[in-house]
Amino acid sequence: QLQLQESGPGLVKPSGTLSLICSVSNGSVSSSSYFWGWIRQPPGEGLEWIGSSFYSGPAHYNPSLNSRVTISVDPSKNRFSLKLTSVTAADTAVYFCVRRLAGGWLDFWGQGILVTVSS
């Protein structure tokens, strides 16, 4: 069955760039049936959709993050990535990578990775 695995630094300095990768196993990011995206969850809080992208684009983003976020899909490595610029403590969260069905629902999730923004 499909597996998603997040990787990246667990600590990012304020004003820096948060960069994460989601590696996909037992499935292909080049499938025409799915989008690939990211969800985040601050400690003790609820879920927030960051954005998602088809393998050939375009990407769609949460308007509250739109100017700071980029999601890219790399079919050659069967993975996709998240970049969030100008981070602050408010960006501290567990970040989940997800598969999004063409119909819209999120059916597979990675285990999540905690990213802390601190000097």
Place this chain on the structure above:
Amino acid sequence: EIMLTQSPATLSVSPGERATLSCRASQSVNSDLAWYQQKPGQAPRLVIYDASNRATGIPARFSGSGSGTDFTLTISSLEPEDFAVYYCLQRRDWPLLTFGGGTKVEI
């Protein structure tokens, strides 16, 4: 932007009892609503999609209802493994997704 409001924030119930969770949308989402279950330290899992369809592997004690702006997730007889936080999610506002604030079902 469509907002989702879940109530109550916390629901205290006993095993074997019925649990009823509510999700209200700020404008109609038709049946474009799903429910997710999240246990501590785990990723959320899809429970109900399209307002009333159980996801693969979800027991029959879970049911969803509603359309438009008012939705309900019912767990007919709570099992110990059902104690978790439940989130609703709308996809009507394509491509944007919005989650509700969650309802914690506790013993």
